[in-house]
Amino acid sequence: MEQKENRKKEIIHFFGQLPVESLYTAGIAGERFLLGLKEGKFLANYCPDCDFVFLPPKLYCEFCFRELKEEDLKEIENKGILLSYTFTHIDTNGNRLENPIIVGVIKMNGTDTGFVHKLLNKIEDIEIGMEVEAVFAPKERRRGSINDIVGFQRID
Amino acid sequence: MKNFFATPLRDEDFKKKNFCYETWIGNCFYAWDCGKAIGRYLEGLKEGKILGVKCPKCERIMVPPRIFCEWCFVLVEDFVELKDTGKINTFSISYISWDMKRLEKPQIPAVIEIDGASPGYGILHLISEVDPKDVKVGMRVKAVWKEEKEREGKITDIKYFRPY
C-alpha cells in the first residue's frame, strides 16, 4: 500500500487492493450443458408449460418455476442466426487492441434464447441475420467450458 | 421439490476438480480518499502525534477523528492532540492470517483507549514487546513510533504499543 501527497504535504489518497479470487461451479444444469459441448453437442431444454426452449439449459423454468430435469434435455442442431454484433477495440482496462474482438448474439435454431460468443469472420463479412455455426476446439483440448467453442462462423 | 437438498462436493472432489468450473482473479485496485479528518490524523501520525477531535456540543473527545459528531450531528473542527499512551480495553492473540493460514509468531491485536480522549474511546492496534501470556485487559501501554524519517503518514507509523 502506498499513498500520494500533494504539494502542501496533505495526505489525500490511500492506495490499496482487495484480494478477489473466485471459483465458480457450473452448477447442475450448467454442467449438463458444458459436458454436451465437450462432446461437440448443443443441449437445450424445453418447458412444456411455457412452450419455451432454453439454451443454455436451466435447472428450472424461470417463468413458471417448473423443475427441468435431465430427461427434458434435447440436442439441437449446430446452426443459428446472428441477432446482433459488435467490434470491441479496447480491453477491460481501456487499452487499445491491435485486432478488434467481434462478439455476437446468436439464436440457435429451435431455441428461444440468445447466446453470446465470439465471431470468427472478418468484419466486412458480418451481417445481422446471417446463418452461423459453432466451431469447436479439437476434442483433446475441450474441458467442459464455454471455450470448448472457439467461436461462430458464417455458413454460406 | 425436496426439502433439505443440495449436492455437496467433498474435499477430494474439490481437490480433483471432477466437476465443471471456471476461475477468475479480480483486479481490484483502489485509491481511497482519506477525507479531511483521517487525512489530518495521518499527518499527525507522521509528526509523531495522535490527534482526536472534540465535539463543540457534547464535548466528547473522539479518536479516530471525524468531521461530525454522530450523536449531536454537528460539524466538528476542533482537533486536539492526545497522549501516545493508553490502556488495553480488550485484546486477542491471533495465530492465523486473513486466509486462515497458521502464523509462526502470533500477533496481539487490541483496542487501546487513548489517554486524553473521552473514556472508552479506543483505536485498533497491535501490542508487542511482551509475552502474550502476560497481556491483560486494563494494562497501560505506550506507542512505539518509527524513526521520524521513516514515518509516512500511515497507521503503521506507530509500530505497536508496549506495556510501560
Added chain:
Amino acid sequence: MGRRVAIVGAGMTKFVRRAKETGKELAYYAAKAALDSCGAKLKDIDAVVLGSAPDTFDGVHMKGEYLSCGAGAFGKPYLRCYVGGGTGVFSVAVGWYYIASGIFDTCLVVCEEKMSSYQPHPQGAFLTIFDHTTERPLGPNLLWIFALEMQRYMQTYGIKKEEIALVAVKNKKNALDHPAAQIAQEITVEDVLKSEVLCYPVQRLDVSPVSDGACAIVMTNEYLARRFTDKPVWVSGVGWCLDTAYWTNRDLCYPRYVEEAARMAYKMAGIRNPRREIDVVEPYDPFDYKELHHLEGLLLCDRGEAPQLLVDGKTQRDGELPVCPSGGLLGVGNPISAAGLMKVIEIFWQLRGEAGKRQIAKKAKRGLAQAWGDLMQVGTVVILEV
C-alpha cells in the same frame, strides 16, 4: 398497525461446505420447496424479497439481479436487502412491511449464500469490513473483532471459557436432529477447550463453519393465509437497529443495538415481560459466546447472567427457555443470510409443532429469532406467534 402478516410456508436446502449447485440453483431449491410446502404456485406471489451478503462471496457483482430468476422474481417487484449477518432476519421484516402496508398480498422471501466461490478461503472476503486506512494496514483477519468482543465480554462479567463452550456442545448436538445440518456432532467441553486456538479466546470449535445454502418463506395477509395453510404463524413484531461503525469507541461487552431492536419488536408485539412471554428463541450464534451475548441484549436475562441459564440446563430443548433448538449456526451451518432465515423458519416449525425430533418439550405459543451483523453493529429481530 396495518394488516396482520402470516408466514404460511417454508423451505430450505441442505447447508454444505461446497455445493455443486450455482447460487441461482440453490435459491430455486429453497424457493420451490417453500411454495410447495403451502401449495402455492409462482403466479400466486406478488413480490419477492431477496436477502444476500456481500457480492464478494459468490463473486458475482449485483448478486440481487443475478439471483432474481432462481428466487422466482421474473416479472415481479423485487428488492435485495442487506444488513450484513443481520440480513436473514431483516428480510422477514421487509416482507412484513410489504404485506402489512397492503402494497402486496403475498410475498416470497428468499435468502441465499454461496461462500465457497471465494478463494482461497471465504474468510478473506470479510477483510473489507475493517477501515481501509486506519485498520487494514495492521494486517487484520476477521476473527480479530470477534476475539476482541469475546474477551471484553468475558473480562467484564468474569465468564469462563468452560461456560461458553457449553453453547457449542448444546448446539452441535441439537443439530444432529436437523436434516439440513452441516456440522452436527456430539462433542464435549473438553473438545472445545482442546481445539486449535485461532485467535485467543476464539478456538476452532467456538466458530460456525462457512457454508453454501438457501432458505425461503411465503408470507401473506390475514385474509389469504388460510387459503395456503390451516396453521398460519403470525409475525407480531419486527425490530432493527444499527450502532456506530466506530466500533473501537463503544463497549463491546454488551450489544446495545440488539436491545434497541428487541425493544422495538416487543413493543409492536405488546410484550411487557419477554422473560415470561417468549417460549422459544433462536438468537444468532456464529460464535458460541454470541448466543449468550444476544440473550442478554434481548433482555431475556440480566447482563452477564446468560451463562448461568446454560449451566442450569434451562436453554436445552426440554428447559424453561429452549435456545437454538435447531442447532444454530454452530451446528446447522452459516451461509450468512440463509442462516438468519433458517432461524425464523425453525421458530415457524416449532410453533406449528412440525420440528420433528427437534420439537421442544413445552407448548410454544410465541418465539423469537434474531440476527446480527455488519461491523458488530446491527441487530434484527422477528417475533412469531400462533
